[in-house]
Every structure is written in C-alpha cells, then in structure tokens.
Amino acid sequence: MLLLAFGIISVALVLWLLHRMNNTDAEIQKLALNLSFIRYTMWLLGQVVLSSLTVTRLVWGSRKELKPTIGKLPVNKVPKKSRVLYANSITLTPGTLCIDIDNENVTIHALNEESLHSLKRGDMADKVPGENKGVS
Amino acid sequence: MIEIISSVFLIVGAFFSLTGAVGIFKFPDFFTRVHAASVTDSISTILIIFGLILRTDFDLVAVKLLFILIFMLLTSPTASHALAKSARHGGLLTLAETRSDKKVGDD
Amino acid sequence: MLVLSATCIAILSVMALALARALKADTVYDRILGVNMFGTKTALFIALMGFLSGRPDFLDIAIVYALINFLGMIAVLRFFEYTAGDENQEQEK
Amino acid sequence: MAEIIDLVLLGMLAITAFNIIFIKDLFTVVMLFGIYSFLSALIFVNLDAVDVAFTEAAVGAGISTVLMLGTLALTGRKEKASSHKTILPLLVVCVTGAALIYGTLDMPLFGDPDNPAHQHVAPRYIEDSPQEIGIPNMVTSVLASYRAFDTLGETAVVFAAAIGVLSLLGLPKRDRATIQSGLKSHLVLRVVAKMIIPLIVLFALYVQFHGDYGPGGGFQAGVIAAAALILYALVFGLPMATHVVPPRVLKALAALGVLIYAGTGVVSLFLSANFLDYSVLAEDPVAGQHIGIIAIELGVGITVFAAMLCIFYAFAGQTERKNIQ
Structure with missing residues (x-):
C-alpha cells in the first residue's frame, strides 16, 4: 500500500518534471506505441540478425572484401517525427552507420556497397512508422 | 526445453560479442571499427538479454532485463552515431577518403 | 550453469579486448569507442553475474552502469565541443 | 568461478592504473579513471557488496567523470612536465608500500569468521535487525x-x-x-x-x-x-x-x-x-x-x-x- 503510494508519487513527479522540460525546450516527442510500431520492431530485429551475419563474415573473412563507402540518402520520404528513429535504425543494423542527419539528407557510412544499396532501395524508409500519409 | 533455447541464445550472443571485439582490432580505421562495436551492442545484447529473460520466472527480474534491453537499444546507437558525427566534424577522414588523398595504392 | 559461466568468460574477454583498445588507440575517437564498449559490456557482465550467483537484484546495478556509461559518453562529446579546433590536430597522427 | 573473475578484474584494474600513471594526456586519464571506477565497482559486486558497488558506479564513474571533464575544460588537458627528481619519491613510495604489505601479514584471513570485525557488533546487527527493524x-x-x-x-x-x-x-x-x-x-x-x-x-x-x-x-x-x-x-x-x-x-x-x-x-x-x-x-x-x-x-x-x-x-x-x- 505504502509502496503503491510512493509509486504514484514518483510517476507524478516525473510527469511534472517532464512538463517543465517540455515548456523549457519546446521539443515535445510523441511516440505512438501502436501496431505498426511493433511490426516495425519485429522487422528491424530480422534486419539486425541478417546484417550481423554479414558483418561477422567480414570480421572473420579476409580484409579484401571490406570496401567501406560513404553516401548520402534523401530523407524527404521519411516523416519528420520518425527521422530520429530512422537514423537510429540505420545505426543499429550493423554494417551501416548514420554519420549525420539534417533536413534533407542522411550521411551514411557502410561497410560494403551492398548494404548501402539495400538502404537506397528504401525498404527501411518505407517501413518506418509514422504518419506516412503525407502530413509530416 | 526453455533452458536449451536460452543456452543457444547465450552462446550465440557471446560468439557475436567476441566477433565484435575481434573486429575492433582487425578493422582498419575508426569508422569501420564503429561497425564492429555495433555488432556487440545490438545483436549480442539482444541475444544475451533474451537468453537471460528465458531463465527468469517472468517476474520483476524479467521486466528489469527488458528495461536494460530497451535502454541499451536506445542509447548505444545514439552513442555510436554521436561519436561518429563528432569524429567526422572533428576532421577524421574515412578510409576511402584517406586513400584518394594519398593517391597511392597501399596494400 | 556451464553455459552461463562460458558466456561470462566470453564477455570478460570482450571487456579485456575493449580495454586494450582503449589503452592502445590510434586516435582519441578509438579510445572513446573502446571505453564505451567496455561500459556496455560491463552492464551485460553484471547481469550475467547476477544469474551466475543466483542474486538477480544485481540487475539494478546493471541499469546504473548502462545509464552512467551513456552519461559519460555525452560528457566526453560535450567536452570535445568545447575544446574542438585547437587540439584536434595534434591528436590525429 | 568467482575467484577467476576476481583475478581477471584485479589484473585489468592494475593495468589500467599503470597506464593512468604514465599517460600525460589528462583527457585520456579521466576516461581511464572512468574504467577504473567501473572495474572497482565490479569487484565490489563480486564481493557481494552491492550497495557499495552502486555508489561507486554512480559517483565514481558518473558524476566525478563529468566534474573532472568540467575541470579540464577550465584548465587545459596537458599535464605539466614535472621538474622534481623522481628517485626519492619512488623510494618513499616503495618503502611505504612494503611496510603496508608487511602489515597485511598480521591481518586475519579473508572471510575468516573469527575476524575481529565479525565479532564486535556485526553479529548483533545480523541477528537482531530482522526483529528490531524488520526490513530485508x-x-x-x-x-x-x-x-x-x-x-x-x-x-x-x-x-x-x-x-x-x-x-x-x-x-x-x-x-x-x-x-x-x-x-x-x-x-x-x-x-x-x-x-x-x-x-x-x-x-x-x-x-x-x-x-x-x-x-x-x-x-x-x-x-x-x-x-x-x-x-x-x-x-x-x-x-x-x-x-x-x-x-x-x-x-x-x-x-x-x-x-x-x-x-x-x-x-x-x-x-x-x-x-x-x-x-x-x-x-x-x-x-x-x-x-x-x-x-x-x-x-x-x-x-x-x-x-x-x-x-x-x-x-x-x-x-x-x-x-x-
């Protein structure tokens, strides 16, 4: 009972602090925990496994296969809210690393051309959840 | 049964972890090494934490493990990204750029 | 139990390798990478150790480790923003 | 198992400490101190001193790293070359260290139940606290x-x-x-x-x-x-x-x-x-x-x-x- 009360107090305190922070920096984030987000997470897990295998092959294989490249991708298709999620997904999948993100482009460092190409095809950009229906 | 699945998860996770650790020595420059480190951060963390969750009674301990997993999956790509970004802005060149700068075909 | 011990040892050697990377680094960024990797592996290691010794309340410490590691990374990056420029050249060999 | 882990951790701790002594770049030193704190907290965890480890991880590796970096931003990151002679301090340190190690020979064995520390008030705390205080x-x-x-x-x-x-x-x-x-x-x-x-x-x-x-x-x-x-x-x-x-x-x-x-x-x-x-x-x-x-x-x-x-x-x-x- 007492612990429950403390729990409620804690949550209230955190919400109040967050409210103050939101008022100060005026950067409010909303993350919709809906079905599409969960589906995206599952898909991302699969991608992580696949690309980990690629990097593992590169680590244990010879150095010749290693052809690091750098490239820019447009992010116009990705809604503004989801861009950070997009950038972090790129970094999370081994083999591709997001170096920079601005309003138009993400700069990506990839271990080989193959992984850069698969990003260019735009699977991940299409799958990132968020209001894809053009509001952005 | 669950025990076996958990063991497989743990061992594969440990293998990926070691792979990443070897990678940070074997890869030639900073940016490629970040990739190697991200193997240990993403897949091996996921596998090991899931392997441990399967060993709990799915109580508070499992929730805490899940909390660690979410926390790490949020922070570690962020840390890699921020580090790579400041390395880039600090003027560190990637391998391809260094090679084209020198105009010499090394190794 | 054997599997847990084996995983523990594997993570321990990963930590040792990360430490070696942090001690012997070409650039300062490599060093930070090593330190960061060391920190994340430590958090995992504590979680494993809690299961190995049958005391999962160690997990609280693992959480603290993950958190503090991130804070340290950010502090280091912030330090760079301050001292960037004048001292970067001498770091790159 | 715990002994092996302890030894490995102690070894890493010693290596880190030696590197800290010889590195002149203070920024690196601060980062290595972070690792040092992590390692010592790990040793505390391994010794079952969970609360101490908690504090060490949070304060030693977290806050003090931040504060030391803040100090470095104020002072600059290169250590000044020392102008002192190093022989005499080294001698003093070696003698003191030897004396301390000699002193430990008189100490009771690690984990010995007959240790004075385990005889004095600890048994009373352990036996009576469940009834008197009642918290786990x-x-x-x-x-x-x-x-x-x-x-x-x-x-x-x-x-x-x-x-x-x-x-x-x-x-x-x-x-x-x-x-x-x-x-x-x-x-x-x-x-x-x-x-x-x-x-x-x-x-x-x-x-x-x-x-x-x-x-x-x-x-x-x-x-x-x-x-x-x-x-x-x-x-x-x-x-x-x-x-x-x-x-x-x-x-x-x-x-x-x-x-x-x-x-x-x-x-x-x-x-x-x-x-x-x-x-x-x-x-x-x-x-x-x-x-x-x-x-x-x-x-x-x-x-x-x-x-x-x-x-x-x-x-x-x-x-x-x-x-x-």
Missing part, C-alpha cells in the same frame, strides 16, 4: 537506523562540500539565455536524451523508495536523479537546465534534506527517546523504524541530489563563462 536489506537498516548518527554526519559533509564549491565558484544565474550552448547540432542525441531522462528519473525514484528491500537508497537515488539532470544540461545546455531546476531552489533543497534528517531525530527526542531512535514514531516500534528510515532516506536523497547538481552547475557555469569570453 540489512545494509539499509545498519546505515539508516543503527548508525543513523554517522549517516547524518555524511549527509552534512555532502552539504558542506556543496557549500564549499559554491563559495569558491558561485552559482550561475537563472536566465533564459539566448546563448546556444547545448549539443545543438546533435538532433538524434536530443531526441533520445529526452526519451530516456524520464526513465532515469523514474529509476532514481524507484531506488529511493525501494532501498529498504533492494540495493540502493537515498544516496544512490540522489546521485542518479542528479545524473539525469546533468544529462539534460549537457545535451540542452546549462541555461535550459537552470530554467527547469533553478539554482536557488537547489540551495533550498540541499538545506531541506539535512533539515528533514535532523528533524526526524529531533521529533524522536520530543517523543522522549534518544536522538534518531525511530521506535517511538509509531505505536509499533518496527513500524516506527520503517517510517524513520523512509524519512531520513528521503532527506539524504534530497540533499545529495541538490548538492551534486549544485556542484555541477557551479562547474558548468564557470566553463560557460570562460567560453563566452
């Missing part, structure tokens, strides 16, 4: 009840440290400055930091209120909560942070924590018991103990949080002032 985490019951007076002293020390730093450096003013001082260009960092800061604060409060049952307590909780706000200040800039938690509130909070702690003691005095004897705070002595422990842990938490954040504000304010000039 014995460390908390020793720290907050049996040894409450010592802990009051420690809290006062933290408070005094904050006062000392403040009188030297001074607090930054609360202003909505237009200076861009955070990591403004790191979009990803800002978004993720904003997401995890509530998680950290929530975890800190969990540690605060759960200290009677698991590892942790007021001290650790205060440090973690301060870490969350330090993260905020690092990412969004000091002016923003001073706007969220104004420095003058912090000053008041630091004093308030000590006041709560000592006030609990005074209340028990008025209820005709000894200073900080909580048994009289409720009808049932055990319940009274519980109330007292929660109250003083809260006091410790508030003071530590406020003091740590005050010290960070003072350092960061100095750094920013230097940067503007």
